[in-house]
Amino acid sequence: MPEGRPSELExxxxxDAASRxxxxxxxxxxxxxxxxxVARARGGDHDxxxxxxAYILEQLEKDDFRRxxxxxxxxxxxxxxxxxVVARRLCLDHQRQRYGRARNAGDNGRGPxxxxxxxxxxxADLVVDAVDPDLIxxxxxxxxxxxxxxxxxxxxTEALQDLxxxxxxxxxxxxxxxxAASEIARIxxxxxxxxxxxxxxxxxxxxxxxxxxxxxxDAVP
Amino acid sequence: MRxxxxxxGVPAHPSAEELASYVDGGLSTQDAARVSAxxxxxxxxxxxxxxxxxxxxxxxxxxxxxxxxIGAASAAAVAVLALRVLLPSAxxxxxxxxxxxxxxxxxxxxxxxxxxxxxxxxDARGEGLVFVWRGGDGDASYRLTLADEAGAPVWTASTTxxxxxxxxxxxxxxxxxxxxxxxxFADGRTATSAVQRLTVLP
Numbered sequence: 001m002p003e004g005r006p007s008e009l010e011x012x013x014x015x016d017a018a019s020r021x022x023x024x025x026x027x028x029x030x031x032x033x034x035x036x037x038v039a040r041a042r043g044g045d046h047d048x049x050x051x052x053x054a055y056i057l058e059q060l061e062k063d064d065f066r067r068x069x070x071x072x073x074x075x076x077x078x079x080x081x082x083x084x085v086v087a088r089r090l091c092l093d094h095q096r097q098r099y100g101r102a103r104n105a106g107d108n109g110r111g112p113x114x115x116x117x118x119x120x121x122x123x124a125d126l127v128v129d130a131v132d133p134d135l136i137x138x139x140x141x142x143x144x145x146x147x148x149x150x151x152x153x154x155x156x157t158e159a160l161q162d163l164x165x166x167x168x169x170x171x172x173x174x175x176x177x178x179x180a181a182s183e184i185a186r187i188x189x190x191x192x193x194x195x196x197x198x199x200x201x202x203x204x205x206x207x208x209x210x211x212x213x214x215x216x217x218d219a220v221p
Numbered sequence: 222m223r224x225x226x227x228x229x230g231v232p233a234h235p236s237a238e239e240l241a242s243y244v245d246g247g248l249s250t251q252d253a254a255r256v257s258a259x260x261x262x263x264x265x266x267x268x269x270x271x272x273x274x275x276x277x278x279x280x281x282x283x284x285x286x287x288x289x290x291i292g293a294a295s296a297a298a299v300a301v302l303a304l305r306v307l308l309p310s311a312x313x314x315x316x317x318x319x320x321x322x323x324x325x326x327x328x329x330x331x332x333x334x335x336x337x338x339x340x341x342x343x344d345a346r347g348e349g350l351v352f353v354w355r356g357g358d359g360d361a362s363y364r365l366t367l368a369d370e371a372g373a374p375v376w377t378a379s380t381t382x383x384x385x386x387x388x389x390x391x392x393x394x395x396x397x398x399x400x401x402x403x404x405x406f407a408d409g410r411t412a413t414s415a416v417q418r419l420t421v422l423p
Binding site for chain 2: 034037038041070071072075076077078080081082084085086088089165166168169172173176177179182183185186187188189191192193
């Protein structure tokens with residue numbers, strides 16, 4: 001990737017006081033649509049979007065462009081990608097200032113989610129044959145079935161932790177976050193969605209092996 | 222400023238620069254593995270990567286050039302590429318040149334972009350269509366052009382990835398289409414794939 005700051009950014013950060021306003025206007029003109037794109041992604045009506053957009057610009061300009069000066073032009077990331085990250089984080093800051101932190105902050109900010117529970121059941125279904133969803137959900141009526149469900153969940157969690165980090169990330173993106181294979185391929189830099197499917201199948205086979213080794217082949221006691 | 226691993230003893234959340242580098246594929250293998258390990262166990266950071274990746278992938282819809290800062294040498298190469306794609310030899314403005322409408326399906330030795338899917342002459346459903354290709358050596362940005370049988374562009378997409386999915390809002394009618402991928406490398410080189418034919422079924 002080409003190194004060095006973008007020319008408009010370089011001009012902004014090296015300009016004198018007399019040309020500061022003009023340089024800032026030129027910089028904003030170049031990035032405004034990208035920043036609006038990020039601001040819109042947080043939802044809300046037009047006023048909410050413009051509030052976020054204005055906040056982003058205010059924070060980028062603050063303290064003699066302190067945040068913009070933090071961009072390292074070492075070629076590892078495009079300036080636009082870095083700006084998207086910064087702008088999104090500023091949107092979250094703006095949201096926290098106005099509405100406070102999310103209630104379930106202790107749960108990594110993501111509280112109980114029926115969809116995630118369903119996704120975990122899907123993972124368990126794929127790994128262990130003939131799994132009764134009620135057992136995974138813990139709604140079993142009989143104590144031994146409930147114990148069995150707990151054992152299965154614990155064994156699955158342990159087996160997941162034994163996987164390589166990249167494999168664990170792949171399964172999390174697919175079953176916890178519900179991403180499509182094409183999107184996973186883009187994030188993990190895999191050539192095609194088919195590479196994603198193949199790796200998922202490989203990891204599911206690995207999980208099955210590990211569960212069988214600890215005596216879990218199905219949900220029937 | 223986010224705490225470092227050394228200060229807290231737990232894996233630190235990626236900085237903005239590190240996360241952007243991860244999304245753009247610019248981290249070393251070792252650093253990328255470290256970040257992947259963190260993402261596997263951190264819902265917040267994983268959510269951030271997902272959302273940033275989506276924003277970057279859809280940023281072309283915001284009509285903000287992602288590489289508006291391309292240096293002089295690369296800018297010249299972009300101009301050359303634009304002329305090759307847009308200048309018709311004997312066709313109306315906005316239509317693909319005759320060379321792009323050729324039925325030639327074989328890649329020449331000068332073409333570094335190799336189409337993976339859809340396969341040449343493939344039949345496909347129009348919705349959710351995924352275009353996949355292999356780029357040449359080096360970092361590059363790609364532009365996919367999809368045209369109808371008459372050569373009029375139907376959809377274009379720019380990406381640094383090697384796959385794109387046809388958006389839901391682009392509806393392809395039943396019939397034949399032509400498509401190709403043009404590459405612009407960081408060192409100013411350009412390359413192109415052979416023109417591919419695609420048939421959309423009902």
